[in-house]
Amino acid sequence: MAVIGVGLIGGSLALALRRRGLVGEIVGVGRSTGNLALARRRRIVDRITTDPAEGVREADLVVLATPVGALAEVGKAIAPALGPGAVVTDVGSTKASVLRDLEPVIPAHAFLVAAHPIAGTEDSGAGAATADLFEGSRCILTPTPRTNARALASVRRLWRAVGARVIEMDAEDHDRILGAVSHLPHVVAYALVNAVTSFRKDALDYAGGGFRDFTRIAASHPIMWRDIVLANRESVLAGIDATLAELSRMREWIDRSEGRPLEEAFLKARITRRGLRPPGAGARRKR
Amino acid sequence: MAVIGVGLIGGSLALALRRRGLVGEIVGVGRSTGNLALARRRRIVDRITTDPAEGVREADLVVLATPVGALAEVGKAIAPALGPGAVVTDVGSTKASVLRDLEPVIPAHAFLVAAHPIAGTEDSGAGAATADLFEGSRCILTPTPRTNARALASVRRLWRAVGARVIEMDAEDHDRILGAVSHLPHVVAYALVNAVTSFRKDALDYAGGGFRDFTRIAASHPIMWRDIVLANRESVLAGIDATLAELSRMREWIDRSEGRPLEEAFLKARITRRGLRPPGAGARRKR
Numbered sequence: 001m002a003v004i005g006v007g008l009i010g011g012s013l014a015l016a017l018r019r020r021g022l023v024g025e026i027v028g029v030g031r032s033t034g035n036l037a038l039a040r041r042r043r044i045v046d047r048i049t050t051d052p053a054e055g056v057r058e059a060d061l062v063v064l065a066t067p068v069g070a071l072a073e074v075g076k077a078i079a080p081a082l083g084p085g086a087v088v089t090d091v092g093s094t095k096a097s098v099l100r101d102l103e104p105v106i107p108a109h110a111f112l113v114a115a116h117p118i119a120g121t122e123d124s125g126a127g128a129a130t131a132d133l134f135e136g137s138r139c140i141l142t143p144t145p146r147t148n149a150r151a152l153a154s155v156r157r158l159w160r161a162v163g164a165r166v167i168e169m170d171a172e173d174h175d176r177i178l179g180a181v182s183h184l185p186h187v188v189a190y191a192l193v194n195a196v197t198s199f200r201k202d203a204l205d206y207a208g209g210g211f212r213d214f215t216r217i218a219a220s221h222p223i224m225w226r227d228i229v230l231a232n233r234e235s236v237l238a239g240i241d242a243t244l245a246e247l248s249r250m251r252e253w254i255d256r257s258e259g260r261p262l263e264e265a266f267l268k269a270r271i272t273r274r275g276l277r278p279p280g281a282g283a284r285r286k287r
Numbered sequence: 288m289a290v291i292g293v294g295l296i297g298g299s300l301a302l303a304l305r306r307r308g309l310v311g312e313i314v315g316v317g318r319s320t321g322n323l324a325l326a327r328r329r330r331i332v333d334r335i336t337t338d339p340a341e342g343v344r345e346a347d348l349v350v351l352a353t354p355v356g357a358l359a360e361v362g363k364a365i366a367p368a369l370g371p372g373a374v375v376t377d378v379g380s381t382k383a384s385v386l387r388d389l390e391p392v393i394p395a396h397a398f399l400v401a402a403h404p405i406a407g408t409e410d411s412g413a414g415a416a417t418a419d420l421f422e423g424s425r426c427i428l429t430p431t432p433r434t435n436a437r438a439l440a441s442v443r444r445l446w447r448a449v450g451a452r453v454i455e456m457d458a459e460d461h462d463r464i465l466g467a468v469s470h471l472p473h474v475v476a477y478a479l480v481n482a483v484t485s486f487r488k489d490a491l492d493y494a495g496g497g498f499r500d501f502t503r504i505a506a507s508h509p510i511m512w513r514d515i516v517l518a519n520r521e522s523v524l525a526g527i528d529a530t531l532a533e534l535s536r537m538r539e540w541i542d543r544s545e546g547r548p549l550e551e552a553f554l555k556a557r558i559t560r561r562g563l564r565p566p567g568a569g570a571r572r573k574r
């Protein structure tokens with residue numbers, strides 16, 4: 001097995017599969033030799049290299065776990081070195097862009113299966129990887145007409161083996177849904193933290209538990225999230241526009257001291273929020 | 288002691304003081320007889336009434352714990368019944384409006400001390416009250432030139448006794464700071480939940496831990512928060528404007544696929560967020 005990008009997700013998957021004895025040798029591929037050395041020290045991987053082609057040469061399974069903006073380039077780099085029957089899968093938070101970038105470059109004798117494990121924390125790097133990250137989580141697979149059925153089944157088994165509930169859907173559906181409940185909130189959290197900093201920096205000394213929870217995701221990896229929102233541009237823009245509209249509406253009510261519509265809007269949000277299904281163990285978080 | 292509004296904060300303070308043996312009889316005052324009955328059943332209060340004047344008649348200490356929008360009316364209702372030397376304090380999340388509403392109506396023989404315990408969860412009502420809510424929390428007092436020094440000292444002792452660290456500051460400063468780190472995030476969280484609902488309701492089935500944390504405060508009490516944002520209108524509007532500006536800027540970068548400024552903005556927010564002081568036990572939260 002080759003893991004390209006031995007960070008929180010790639011590293012955790014390697015640890016989870018190894019603990020269950022489901023993999024032989026694991027090769028770690030990355031650009032940061034410091035992170036790779038840490039991954040080897042933590043026994044997440046057996047062998048390391050900074051050359052993607054070398055890393056995947058003998059692999060039956062290749063897991064692409066870099067930021068999604070790097071996948072097109074990584075795909076091209078590994079394509080010539082993929083062996084016959086190799087299964088290539090990813091863990092990217094957007095799926096249409098990943099398929100667009102990878103389907104054309106993966107050779108016919110290898111099999112691409114696009115996947116998105118919904119797990120993670122705001123931490124990143126091999127140091128943050130844990131073997132139980134996916135226990136009770138969900139993993140979304142987005143097969144296309146070109147997806148090989150046996151490769152799809154094997155990736156499904158893989159995610160089930162590490163504790164995930166596997167769901168299949170269309171890549172465009174995936175991107176619209178995740179754009180709404182994940183990508184959009186990240187952009188808003190980043191924006192809010194910068195807004196507060198810009199007009200009242202000293203206020204942060206008084207941040208309570210509400211602010212802390214609200215902005216936890218603003219501590220997420222900037223490059224990873226830059227890539228995600230650019231790769232899922234259309235959905236994220238639609239979400240930002242809806243948020244700007246809703247926030248502007250509330251602004252007007254506050255400006256005109258109109259309590260009734262404000263209370264109704266707050267109540268509507270409360271009812272929606274309370275209606276969320278209770279989190280599974282998969283909604284992992286660090287404190 | 289009389290507690291007007293036996294909800295999460297008023298009820299918890301009553302429980303905390305009683306556990307330490309610091310109060311005699313506790314009278315609970317409210318409009319909802321259901322909530323009052325629950326407060327008595329939980330032994331949060333000894334006696335209940337829906338008449339504020341009757342409730343405060345023999346009280347040495349009166350704690351106003353209603354939504355801040357109701358304080359002007361409550362102040363007028365209790366003023367004629369306050370005994371000589373009675374200390375009147377509140378727990379409101381805004382302070383300038385509370386002083387504006389209460390200072391003119393509290394008679395000269397009673398003493399007003401404005402206070403804001405920074406504690407709470409998104410739950411509300413007497414059923415949510417706990418005796419340890421304020422352990423390790425902070426409580427901000429906002430004395431004015433008219434505040435009686437002995438009454439101020441006794442309210443300070445009271446909050447210290449239940450485990451809070453007491454800070455004193457100007458009411459305007461308090462409102463600007465809390466507007467930024469508490470009132471603004473609530474408005475944004477309410478707006479985001481409604482925005483997601485408006486354009487992609489089914490997405491909520493896929494909400495992960497990030498969304499859950501991000502929107503926890505959107506489950507907060509609508510009337511309480513309507514009153515707070517209207518009472519602290521100016522600060523909240525400034526915060527909303529800064530957020531709209533920041534979010535619009537990010538929208539443009541995403542629209543034009545400009546990765547560099549986006550990444551820099553995300554990185555800036557991450558550094559700010561990581562720089563937050565670790566939460567004390569006072570940053571209480573429910574899961």
